[in-house]
Amino acid sequence: MESLRQLFEQIFGTEWGSMLFILSTNVTFIFAIVVPLLLGVAYLTFAERKIIAYMQIRVGPNRVTFFGIPWLRGWGQPIADAVKALMKEIVIPTGANKFLFILAPILTIMPALAAWAVVPFSAELVLADINAGLLYILAMTSMGVYGVIIAGWASNSKYAFLGAMRSAAQVVSYELAMGFALVCVLMMSQSLNLGDIVKGQQGGNMLHWYLIPLFPMFLVYFISGVAETNRAPFDVAEGESEIVAGFHVDYSGMAFTVFFLAEYANMILVATLTALLFLGGWLPPIDIAPLNMIPGFIWLLLKIAFLLFFFLWFRATFPRYRYDQIMRLGWKVFIPITIVWIVVLGAIMQLPESIRNSFPLNLWF
Amino acid sequence: MIFQDIIFYFFSTVLIASALGVITVRNPVYSALLLVLAFVTCAGLWLLLEAEFLAITLVLVYVGAVMVLFLFVVMMLDINLDKLREGFWKWFPLGGLVALVMVVEIAMIMFGQYFSLEEMPAPEPKAADYSNTKELGRLLYTEYVYAFELAAVLLLVAMIAAIALTLRHREDKKSLDIAKQVSVKKEDRLRIVSMQADKKN
Numbered sequence: 001m002e003s004l005r006q007l008f009e010q011i012f013g014t015e016w017g018s019m020l021f022i023l024s025t026n027v028t029f030i031f032a033i034v035v036p037l038l039l040g041v042a043y044l045t046f047a048e049r050k051i052i053a054y055m056q057i058r059v060g061p062n063r064v065t066f067f068g069i070p071w072l073r074g075w076g077q078p079i080a081d082a083v084k085a086l087m088k089e090i091v092i093p094t095g096a097n098k099f100l101f102i103l104a105p106i107l108t109i110m111p112a113l114a115a116w117a118v119v120p121f122s123a124e125l126v127l128a129d130i131n132a133g134l135l136y137i138l139a140m141t142s143m144g145v146y147g148v149i150i151a152g153w154a155s156n157s158k159y160a161f162l163g164a165m166r167s168a169a170q171v172v173s174y175e176l177a178m179g180f181a182l183v184c185v186l187m188m189s190q191s192l193n194l195g196d197i198v199k200g201q202q203g204g205n206m207l208h209w210y211l212i213p214l215f216p217m218f219l220v221y222f223i224s225g226v227a228e229t230n231r232a233p234f235d236v237a238e239g240e241s242e243i244v245a246g247f248h249v250d251y252s253g254m255a256f257t258v259f260f261l262a263e264y265a266n267m268i269l270v271a272t273l274t275a276l277l278f279l280g281g282w283l284p285p286i287d288i289a290p291l292n293m294i295p296g297f298i299w300l301l302l303k304i305a306f307l308l309f310f311f312l313w314f315r316a317t318f319p320r321y322r323y324d325q326i327m328r329l330g331w332k333v334f335i336p337i338t339i340v341w342i343v344v345l346g347a348i349m350q351l352p353e354s355i356r357n358s359f360p361l362n363l364w365f
Numbered sequence: 366m367i368f369q370d371i372i373f374y375f376f377s378t379v380l381i382a383s384a385l386g387v388i389t390v391r392n393p394v395y396s397a398l399l400l401v402l403a404f405v406t407c408a409g410l411w412l413l414l415e416a417e418f419l420a421i422t423l424v425l426v427y428v429g430a431v432m433v434l435f436l437f438v439v440m441m442l443d444i445n446l447d448k449l450r451e452g453f454w455k456w457f458p459l460g461g462l463v464a465l466v467m468v469v470e471i472a473m474i475m476f477g478q479y480f481s482l483e484e485m486p487a488p489e490p491k492a493a494d495y496s497n498t499k500e501l502g503r504l505l506y507t508e509y510v511y512a513f514e515l516a517a518v519l520l521l522v523a524m525i526a527a528i529a530l531t532l533r534h535r536e537d538k539k540s541l542d543i544a545k546q547v548s549v550k551k552e553d554r555l556r557i558v559s560m561q562a563d564k565k566n
Contacts, residue, residue: 019368100394131496135421142429146401149433153394153440161440168437172430192498328543 001025029127033116041264042078048312050074055316088253093155096250100154105251105258108147112265115140119272120195122282122296133194134182137273138175141228144266145171148230148237148247151259155250163246166323167230167237173330174227180338181221184214185277187345198281205287209280216341218278220334222307225270227326229263231311233318234326241320267311268304275303373413380406397436404428415490418497 008024009017046061053060064076092101118133120126130136145168152164186192188210189200201209211218227234238246248259275281281303282296321329348356383406386399404427411420474480505513 097394100398130417132417132421132498135418135425135498139421139425139429142425145429145433146436149436149440150398165437165441168433172433175430192496324541 026127030117033127034113037113037116037265037268038261040268041261042082044264044268044308045081045260046075046078047308048315049077051309051312052316055313082257085254085257090253090255091250093157093250095156097154097156100150101250102255104147104151104154105255105262106147107150108144108262109258109265111140111143112262112269115269118194119269120198120276120281121300123195123199125297126195129193129195132192134186134192134197137194137269138179138182141266141269142171142175144262147259147262151251152247155247157250159243159245159249160247162243163237163239163249166243167247170230170234170237170326170330171228173327174224174334177220177330177334177338178224178228180335180342181214181217181224182277184217184338184341184345185210187342187349188214194276194281198276198283201280202283206280206285209278209283211278211280214278214341214345216337218274220338221278222270222274222310224330224334225274226311226314227330229266229270229311231263231267232315233321235320236323236326239320267308271304271307271311272300274307275300279303279307369413373410376406376409376413380410393439393442394436397432397439400435401428401432404432415488416497418501 005018005021008021011017012020050060060074061077062074064074064080065072066076092098115137117128118126118130118136120129148167148171149164152160152162152167155161185197189197191197191200206212230237236242236246238248240246243249248256251259282300284291284294284296284299380403383399383402387396387403390396390399404423408420408423408428411417411423478484
């Protein structure tokens with residue numbers, strides 16, 4: 001690294017050289033995050049089709065392969081799908097607002113990718129180690145709903161607009177529960193920095209993960225995450241039995257694929273955040289010899305994959321919520337639970353030191 | 366410093382242009398979206414001032430929640446712009462007067478005794494581990510706790526008032542009793558009939 005910096009300074013001079021060095025390393029890091037992420041998205045769609053197929057006693061995609069290798073059958077499917085989507089024409093309906101129609105998928109994928117800037121992949125591996133990391137992620141994910149609303153409006157179609165309205169109401173209501181659940185995490189960790197939050201869960205074994213003391217918050221956060229990403233069973237925004245395909249009913253080709261990519265990138269983001277905030281991020285479950293030899297990055301990936309499996313499992317298992325049931329769950333169940341838990345947590349934090357230490361299982365602090 | 370200046374002028378230009386756009390574009394959906402752009406660029410300016418908590422909260426609260434609902438309403442309204450523009454010249458003198466008063470007031474503050482550039486120099490750059498959020502929280506919950514609680518109560522009153530104004534009881538409304546639905550047992554809904562097995566051919 002240092003020799004590269006010197007090379008830059010020799011070529012461009014000391015002032016511009018170091019700036020250009022920072023710029024080029026950051027761009028490299030961004031590519032190192034986004035390219036594996038998009039590959040992960042592609043293979044998440046494959047995993048989804050395969051897992052749901054096996055749950056429904058089918059086989060799933062099993063034709064497309066690489067170079068005719070028989071045991072890779074099906075593994076070429078995401079690539080084939082991507083090529084197909086690239087070849088298709090983007091139809092812009094008459095009466096649609098052309099500018100906003102094209103802008104909507106861009107506005108959806110932008111926050112889904114931008115939020116990854118502050119996600120730490122291990123104790124050192126992070127692009128932007130900012131103090132207000134968690135707030136930044138909340139702000140970015142809250143912007144994702146614009147793409148959906150604008151898509152619904154710009155399509156100039158009733159079905160699309162209904163989908164957009166449903167999605168907007170749903171996302172805004174579940175964001176509250178999500179934010180309150182995160183307040184509990186912040187109270188435990190006393191930091192907004194994601195790296196510090198994971199470090200706060202250190203302590204040798206998985207009993208120190210925030211999963212145990214904040215278990216109800218874990219459930220609230222994860223279920224709200226499923227609702228935020230408009231995934232089944234909260235997928236009323238694109239409920240195909242009611243409003244065709246919801247907000248993206250008029251989209252085709254690559255414009256549709258971008259919505260699709262954003263949805264799956266958001267799923268991975270929610271799984272990653274849940275792993276970081278509640279499942280100890282890159283920490284091994286028990287800090288003993290064979291387990292802590294495995295690099296932290298692998299542990300994080302395993303936890304993300306475990307949580308993503310739940311997303312797919314939900315989709316294969318649960319029937320879609322009715323709209324009023326979604327609203328009831330968000331406002332009347334989750335928000336009261338989170339508010340009560342914040343008060344309980346605050347009361348425990350205010351207890352004198354001696355009483356806190358005499359708890360039978362002192363997991364809290 | 367020159368790099369920060371470039372960023373500052375870029376953000377300011379975008380901010381002023383989008384703020385002008387909010388009141389000049391014909392399509393109300395565009396003007397709502399331009400307001401979103403104005404908020405985001407404003408957050409960028411605040412980041413330049415090292416107020417990262419305020420900047421991100423601006424995006425989170427105004428862009429992420431308030432403007433979503435705003436856009437939502439604007440999209441559903443069928444606004445007749447020609448009708449709105451009818452009284453423009455009639456009300457122009459009054460509007461111009463208000464604008465003039467505002468400009469004078471801002472000028473009085475900016476060039477006055479207490480807030481002029483000499484009185485308010487750029488703050489010292491803080492160390493990397495300085496947390497804006499913690500500082501704000503400490504001030505808000507100690508020195509300004511009374512004002513903070515008052516603001517919270519005010520918001521609560523507004524919320525309850527909004528609910529009370531829109532809540533109406535209708536006699537013909539059909540509603541579900543969720544507790545009843547959840548506590549349904551198999552025996553209530555399902556009747557198991559034992560049938561004789563068919564003979565296999």
